[in-house]
Amino acid sequence: MKEYQAIFEQAPVALAEIDTNGQIQQVNARLAEMLGREAAELIGKTLGELTRSDATDGLEERVQEIISGKRQSWTGRYLLHRLNNSPHWVEISATRLTYGRDQIHANASESKESQSGNQLTGAVVSFQKLDATPEEQLDLEDNLRRLVTILDSTPDIVAMNTPEGETLYLNASGKRYFDIHDDQSQLSLEGQNRQCDPDGSQSPREQLQVAPPLAQAYPDWALKKITGQALPTALRDGYWQGETAIRDQQNNETPVSQVLIAHYNESGRLSHISTILRDVTEQKRLEKALAYEATTDHLTGIFNRQRFDTELDQAISRHNRYGNEIGLIMFDIDHFKVLNDTYGHDAGDRVLIELTVRVTENLRDPDVLARWGGEEFVIILPETDATGTQSLAERLRLDVAEHPFTGVGHITISLGATQIFDNDTPNSALKRVDNALYKAKRSGRNMVIYYP
Numbered sequence: 448m449k450e451y452q453a454i455f456e457q458a459p460v461a462l463a464e465i466d467t468n469g470q471i472q473q474v475n476a477r478l479a480e481m482l483g484r485e486a487a488e489l490i491g492k493t494l495g496e497l498t499r500s501d502a503t504d505g506l507e508e509r510v511q512e513i514i515s516g517k518r519q520s521w522t523g524r525y526l527l528h529r530l531n532n533s534p535h536w537v538e539i540s541a542t543r544l545t546y547g548r549d550q551i552h553a554n555a556s557e558s559k560e561s562q563s564g565n566q567l568t569g570a571v572v573s574f575q576k577l578d579a580t581p582e583e584q585l586d587l588e589d590n591l592r593r594l595v596t597i598l599d600s601t602p603d604i605v606a607m608n609t610p611e612g613e614t615l616y617l618n619a620s621g622k623r624y625f626d627i628h629d630d631q632s633q634l635s636l637e638g639q640n641r642q643c644d645p646d647g648s649q650s651p652r653e654q655l656q657v658a659p660p661l662a663q664a665y666p667d668w669a670l671k672k673i674t675g676q677a678l679p680t681a682l683r684d685g686y687w688q689g690e691t692a693i694r695d696q697q698n699n700e701t702p703v704s705q706v707l708i709a710h711y712n713e714s715g716r717l718s719h720i721s722t723i724l725r726d727v728t729e730q731k732r733l734e735k736a737l738a739y740e741a742t743t744d745h746l747t748g749i750f751n752r753q754r755f756d757t758e759l760d761q762a763i764s765r766h767n768r769y770g771n772e773i774g775l776i777m778f779d780i781d782h783f784k785v786l787n788d789t790y791g792h793d794a795g796d797r798v799l800i801e802l803t804v805r806v807t808e809n810l811r812d813p814d815v816l817a818r819w820g821g822e823e824f825v826i827i828l829p830e831t832d833a834t835g836t837q838s839l840a841e842r843l844r845l846d847v848a849e850h851p852f853t854g855v856g857h858i859t860i861s862l863g864a865t866q867i868f869d870n871d872t873p874n875s876a877l878k879r880v881d882n883a884l885y886k887a888k889r890s891g892r893n894m895v896i897y898y899p
Contacts (some may be wrong), residue, residue: 450824452467455473455475456475456476457475458475458573459477459637460477460573460574460575461474461475461477461480461481461537461573461574461576462474462475462477462571462572462573462574463475463478463489463494463571463572463574464476464544464569464570464571464572464749465494465514465541465568465569465570465572466570467514467569468668469493469494469507469510469511469569469717470491470492470493471489471490471491471492471493471494472490472561472569473486473490474486474489474490474589475648478574479712481527481537481574481576481604482497482527482528490726493507493509494506494510494539495507496528496553496569496852497527498525498526498527498528499527505522505779506525506539508520509523510542510570510572512540513541513542513570513572514543514544514569514884515637516543517544517676519541519542520538520541520542520543521540522538522540522541522542523539524536524537524538524539524577525537525539527574527576533801535576535577536574536576536577536638536672537574537575537577538574538577539572539573539574540572540573540574540575541572541573542571543570544569544571545568545784546894557717560672574801595616595618596664598616598618599618599619600619601618601620602620602725602726603616603723603725603726604617604618604620604621604693604703604722604723604724604725605618605620605621605721605722605723606721606722607719607720607721607723608719608720608721608722609718609719610717610719610720611657615719617633618862621724624693624694624695624701624829625664625696625760626695626696629738634881661785663692664693664695665691665692665693666692666694666700668692669691669692669693670717672689672691673691673707675706675708676689677689677691677705678707680707681707681709681720682709682717683707685708685710685711686706686707686708687707688705688706688707689704689705690703690704690705690727691703691705691724693724697762701726701728702726702727702728702731703724703725703726703727704723704724704725705723705725706721706722706723706724706726707720707721707722708720708721711892741753741754742757743833744817744818746796746799746818747800747803747818748798748803749800749803749807749817749818749819750815750817751817752817752818752819752820754817755815755817755819755825755827756851758815758817758827759827759873759877760873762815762829762867763867763871763872763873763876763895764865765829766871767869767870771829771830771842772830772831772832772833772835772865772866772867773827773828773829773830773831773834773867774827774828774831774832774833774835774839774865774866774867775825775826775827775828775830775836775864775865775866775867775876775877775880776825776826776827776836776839776840776862776863776864776880777819777823777824777825777841777862777863777864777877777880777881777883777884778823778824778826778840778843778860778861778862778863778884779822779823779860779884779888780802780822780858780859780860781858781859781860781861781888781892782800782801782892783795783821783822783891786798786855786858789855790854790855793844794854796860797852797853797854798852798855799818799822801852801853802824802847802858802860803816803818803824805846805847805850806814806824806826806843809839809842809843809846810826813829813830814826814827814828814829815827825880826839829837832866833866833897833899836864836865836866836897837864837895837897840862840864840895840897841895843860843862844859844860844862844893844895845893846899847859848860848893859892859893860893861884861888861892861893861894862884862887862894862895862896863880863881863883863884863885863886863887863893863895863896863897863898864877864880864883864895864896864897864898865880865883865897865898865899879898880898882898883896883897883898884896886898
C-alpha cells in the first residue's frame with residue numbers, strides 16, 4: 448500500500464482516485480497544481496465539478512461504467528476548470544481499481560477480485576494536458592459547436608463510427624428517424640476477421656461488416672450493396688456514393704442517397720467512417736412523375752408515340768437476336784372528323800378513352816398499346832405469328848363495331864396488320880403497316896388488311 452501511495456504521488460501525470468460513489472478520495476500534487484487548488488479542497492468532489500459545466504459530455508457516466516465493470520478502461524477529452532477560470536483541454540483516462548491484502552490492482556476483472564478476495568475501491572483517473580493554448584482550444588470548441596449545430600440542422604442523417612463499432616456522432620435527424628436517445632448506439636460499423644499489423648494494431652484495410660443494429664435498418668438488397676460494394680470501395684478509395692434504402696422503427700422503407708467516407712490517420716490506419724444519408728423519396732416521386740409524363744398519353748393513359756418508338760426498337764432487336772415472331776397492328780377511327788364536328792371534341796375525347804379501354808381488354812400483359820397520334824393507335828404483339836396477328840385484328844374490329852359508345856352510338860375502326868421480318872427497321876415496319884391501314888381505308892373502311 449505504501450508503495451502504491453509513493454507511485455501515486457510521484458507519477459509524472461496528474462492523478463485522482465475515485466471511490467465507488469464517483470467522489471474524489473485522493474489526488475496527487477500534479478493535479479492540484481494543474482487545477483490551481485489545494486489537494487484538500489478537491490477531496491469529496493466529482494469529476495463533473497472539475498470540468499466546465501457545458502462540456503462534461505457523459506464524463507461521470509463513463510467513469511461509473513469503469514467502476515461497474517462495463518468497461519475496463521476509457522479515454523476522453525474535456526475542458527478542465529481551473530480556479531482562475533482559465534480552462535484548458537486535457538485528456539482524461541480512467542482505469543478500474545481494486546486492492547487486496549498487499550497489492551493494488553488496476554484494471555482487475557471481477558473474477559480475479561472474487562478469487563483473491565480483492566475489494567473494489569473505484570477508479571484511477573489521469574489528466575494529461577494537451578498542447579494547444581486555452582484560447583486555441585476554446586476556438587476549436589466553438590467551431591465544433593457551430594459544426595454540430597449545422598449538422599443537427601440538416602434534414603440529412605449524419606453518423607460517424609469507429610472501426611470497432613462505437614458511434615462517435617449521430618445528428619438530430621438520425622436520432623429522430625431511428626427514434627433513439629443520446630445513450631443509444633443504433634448506427635455502428637463492426638470489424639470482423641480483422642487483419643492486424645505485426646504490432647497487433649488494426650490494419651487500415653481490415654474487412655468491415657455492418658453490425659446488427661445498422662443491418663436491421665437496411666432492407667436485404669441495400670445491406671448486400673453496402674457490405675459487398677460500398678464498404679470495400681470506401682476502404683479502398685476513401686469514398687463511396689450511391690443509392691440505398693433504410694427502414695425506420697415502423698419498418699417503413701425510405702430510399703436514400705448515401706455517402707460513405709473512410710478516414711485514415713497520419714500513420715495510414717483507419718480511424719473512423721462517416722456516412723451521410725439523404726431522403727430521396729420526393730426526388731423519386733418527381734422522377735417517376737416526369738417519366739410518366741414523358742412516356743404516357745395524357746388523355747388515354749396509355750403509352751405515347753415516344754415510348755412506342757422505344758418499345759418497337761426493342762421488339763425488333765429481340766426478333767433479330769432470337770428470331771421470335773412479333774405482330775404489329777395500326778388502326779384508326781373511321782370518319783373521326785365527322786364525329787367531332789357532329790358531337791363536339793369533348794365527345795370525341797370520350798370515344799378515344801372508351802376505345803382504349805375496349806382494346807386493352809382484348810390484349811395480353813406483354814402486348815404494347817400506344818396512341819400514335821390523333822385517332823391513330825398502334826399495337827406490338829410479342830410471340831405472335833401471322834395467324835395470331837390477323838385473328839386479334841379481326842376480333843378488335845368486331846368488338847368495336849358491336850359496342851355502342853357513350854353519347855355517340857356505334858363507330859368502326861380500320862386496321863392494318865403485319866409481322867416483324869428479318870432485317871426490319873422501325874421505319875420499314877411502320878411503313879408496311881401504315882400502307883396496310885391506308886389500303887383498308889381506301890377499300891371501304893371497317894376492315895382488316897394484312898400486309899404479308
